[in-house]
Structures are given as C-alpha cells and as structure tokens.
Amino acid sequence: MIKGNYIHLFIFIIAIYLIAAACKPIQSVRPPENEVLKGSCLQLMTYNIRVGAGRDGLLTPVKYLNSSKSKLKKIALAIMSLDPDIIGLQEVGGAAQAEFLADSLGMNYVYLSHEDSRLEWGLAVLSRFKITEYHGKFIRYDEKKPRVALVCTIELPDSTVTIINVHFHLGDYDEQVENTIGLIRNVTEPVILMGDLNLIDPVDGLSPIKKNLIDTCEVVDSKFSQEAKEIGTHRFGSKRLDYIFVSPNYFSVLEAGLLPEEHRGASDHIGYFACVRPKHKEQGVNLPEERSELSALLEATRVVE
Numbered sequence: 001m002i003k004g005n006y007i008h009l010f011i012f013i014i015a016i017y018l019i020a021a022a023c024k025p026i027q028s029v030r031p032p033e034n035e036v037l038k039g040s041c042l043q044l045m046t047y048n049i050r051v052g053a054g055r056d057g058l059l060t061p062v063k064y065l066n067s068s069k070s071k072l073k074k075i076a077l078a079i080m081s082l083d084p085d086i087i088g089l090q091e092v093g094g095a096a097q098a099e100f101l102a103d104s105l106g107m108n109y110v111y112l113s114h115e116d117s118r119l120e121w122g123l124a125v126l127s128r129f130k131i132t133e134y135h136g137k138f139i140r141y142d143e144k145k146p147r148v149a150l151v152c153t154i155e156l157p158d159s160t161v162t163i164i165n166v167h168f169h170l171g172d173y174d175e176q177v178e179n180t181i182g183l184i185r186n187v188t189e190p191v192i193l194m195g196d197l198n199l200i201d202p203v204d205g206l207s208p209i210k211k212n213l214i215d216t217c218e219v220v221d222s223k224f225s226q227e228a229k230e231i232g233t234h235r236f237g238s239k240r241l242d243y244i245f246v247s248p249n250y251f252s253v254l255e256a257g258l259l260p261e262e263h264r265g266a267s268d269h270i271g272y273f274a275c276v277r278p279k280h281k282e283q284g285v286n287l288p289e290e291r292s293e294l295s296a297l298l299e300a301t302r303v304v305e
Helices: 002-023 032-037 069-080 095-105 173-186 223-231 279-283
Strands: 042-048 086-092 108-113 122-127 130-140 147-155 160-167 191-196 242-246 251-258 272-278
Touching: 042 069, 042 191, 042 242, 069 095, 086 095, 086 160, 086 191, 095 108, 095 122, 108 130, 108 147, 122 130, 122 147, 122 160, 130 173, 147 173, 160 173, 173 191, 223 251, 242 251, 242 272, 272 279
Parallel strands: 042 086, 160 191
Antiparallel strands: 042 272, 086 122, 108 122, 130 147, 147 160, 191 242, 251 272
16 A cells, blocks of 8 residues: 555656646757857847748748648747847748747737738748837839838837848849848938848849948857858858848947757758847947837837737
8 A cells, every 4th residue: 555655656756747847948059158148239130931831842832831830839949049139030921920939939029921922921020129110111023022121110228229121032132132222221220131132142232231231240250150151041052141230330249140050950041140239338328319200109019010
C-alpha cells in the first residue's frame, strides 16, 4: 500500500514538472555579444516571411503556397530570437497572419494589403511601442502586380519615428526607388526604411536611397555584419535583398546582422536586424518635436484599426 502511494506521488511530481516546463517562457537567443546593447538601443528587424509557408515548394508561386500555425510559430520563434522593438514584415499572407504574429509576440501591429488581384498579401509593422497612425502609398502602379509602401508613425518613449516598409517587385526598380525616395522626403524625420528591395544590382540601384539614408550593414564592421555582407539575406544566393536604412542625423548604428542559424529555415529569406541608438541620447539633447498633424490620435490598443 505504501509502495503504491510512492508510485502515485512520483507520477504526480513528474506531471507537475512537465506542466511547468510547458509553461516556461521562451528565452531570447540574442547573440551574447549583443547583450550589452539590450536596453540602450532600438532593435530593428526586417523579415520576408513568404506568406508563412516556410521553405516548402521553393519553386512554387506564392499564390499556391500553404501556411499553417506550426509554420507561423516557427516565424514567431525566429523573431523572438532577436528580441526586436520594431519589425517590418513582407509577404504577409493577410491581416490574420499579422495578427497571429503580433499576438504571439505581444506587440502592436498594422497591416496593409498590396491590393493584388491574384492573392491577398501585403506588409505589416509590429512594434513594442504605440503606433499612432499609418497609411499606404503605391510605389508601383500595375493592375496585376501592384506594390505599396506601408508608412507608419511610432511613438517612442521620448520621440517619434517614421517607419517605411517596402517590398519591391522584381523589375521596374527606377519607378519603385523614385517613389520610395519621394516618401522619404515627404515624411517627418527621423526615418527608418526597411524591407525586401529585391535588387539585382544593389550598387547602382541603391545610390539614390543612400543619398538620403545610411545602410546599417555598411557602417558596421563586426562579425555579424560581415556575415550578412558575405552570405546575403536569401537562403539561395549571396546577395543582400533585405535592408534597413536610417536617418544619419538621428541615429548611430551599433550592430547589424542576421537571424541565428537555427532559425534560418523558417522562411526562404533570412531575417536581418540592426541595433541603432538615437543620437540625442548620446548628445544629451532632445530631438526636434516637429511631426505631422495626426488625423486622429488612436487609443493605446493592441491593434490599430
């Protein structure tokens, strides 16, 4: 009888342990070298998530790809590994995917469709901070394959920042770059441009953008940034397709690099991050308070409608 009670007690202890393990929060696997930066910088990330389809059917057109919660959870885990403050997502398979990832990460979000007649996909921005407004602007005018830019204002603890998230269509680069430059010049600084630029010739193609903003990967000399330059941001090939640019007068770039190796199979792109510090924090002065008039100041909710 006593022996039976011990067995029951043992089973009970094991059950409690398994439940506790299942409820244990997922830990960040941010590279140890970056730990010193945590809390003193703004961690940015751009990530093409391939409509949540993982690496299945790598030659399959996007409109025929299938997503699932298990695949989206892998994307959420990949994002968690970098512990970002603001994320620009491309190839998001509808508002439901954006909402799922935002809920999984405990972040605010906005989603914008490309208004593509072939399929529902678009862009999303996720943020730890309040998103006060957003709007879309076409950067490629095409009835069958249009592309939009998602422009949003994010309220940081002591300033605001404008995020421009883009996903260039293959080809027609001059039109898309020109329209993106127009957006940069027409919004209130500081500006962060992020996204999948799909540029075949980034040297010439990026020149107009580099006249206004700095390439976060180019201004950092570290093993993480060097890896991004060497292997690129796509699982096949060695080109950097995914970029983060920032206003040079407002930000210093501290680090840049790629997702940890164990998370690079969640999509056909490799998530790219940049850790930046507002220069007013270094100089002990406040950023200019200039900002566009808000059409409506949204309440602090998890989702911007």
